Amino acid sequence: MMTVEEEMGIYEYLQKIYVLLDDGDRRALRQVELTPTQYNLLQRLGTVPEEGLTITKLARLLLCTRGNVTRLVRRLEQQGLVLLSGDANDQRLVRVTLTPTGVGRLQAARAAHTASIQRRFQELEPAIRQQLAELTHQVAALLEADLARQTK
Numbered sequence: 001m002m003t004v005e006e007e008m009g010i011y012e013y014l015q016k017i018y019v020l021l022d023d024g025d026r027r028a029l030r031q032v033e034l035t036p037t038q039y040n041l042l043q044r045l046g047t048v049p050e051e052g053l054t055i056t057k058l059a060r061l062l063l064c065t066r067g068n069v070t071r072l073v074r075r076l077e078q079q080g081l082v083l084l085s086g087d088a089n090d091q092r093l094v095r096v097t098l099t100p101t102g103v104g105r106l107q108a109a110r111a112a113h114t115a116s117i118q119r120r121f122q123e124l125e126p127a128i129r130q131q132l133a134e135l136t137h138q139v140a141a142l143l144e145a146d147l148a149r150q151t152k
Contacts, residue, residue, distance in 0.1 A: 014139070021120075028116035032109045033079075037062070039113065041072055042081065042106045045098045052097030054087065081105055 025036040034042070044061050045053060053061070059069045073096050076082045081102035087093035098106065121129065 024116055024120055025113065028112045029109055032105060032112055034105065034109050037072060038076060039106075039109050041069070041076065042098065042102060042109065045082065045096060045102070046106050049098055049103065052083075052085075052095045054093045054095055056093070058096065076102070 022036060025039070029036060029039050040062060041058060044058060055066050055069050055073065058073070059066045062069060073082055073084065077084060079101075080099055083097050083099050085095050085097070087095045124132065
């Protein structure tokens with residue numbers, strides 16, 4: 001059984017990894033004038049380019065409040081990257097879709113982000129990458145399950 005100190009050590013390494021990944025993402029996305037959060041939102045919209053997503057659905061996917069998503073969407077709208085419209089089935093809902101400019105920016109951001117990830121992980125041997133993929137999948141599943149239990 002692990003000690004509290006060992007568990008805290010794992011947590012601290014994961015926290016450090018998060019900070020380093022976030023900083024690397026910020027640097028990569030700066031060249032396409034996006035923040036990691038903006039990129040994440042555009043990525044979500046890119047999965048359903050025709051119908052878009054509601055503010056509520058985006059908030060759920062991004063794990064933040066509708067107010068935060070609304071502010072984020074407004075900034076992206078000012079840049080001409082997204083379009084806001086009413087929902088055809090429920091006028092109370094606001095639907096967000098990518099504009100053609102948004103699609104182009106998302107493509108450029110994906111290329112910059114992918115190149116950054118490949119550069120940062122290229123020195124790991126394939127067997128280590130596979131182990132890391134399996135372990136991080138397990139950790140993510142564990143954390144998602146814990147979050148689901150907490151929100152009930």
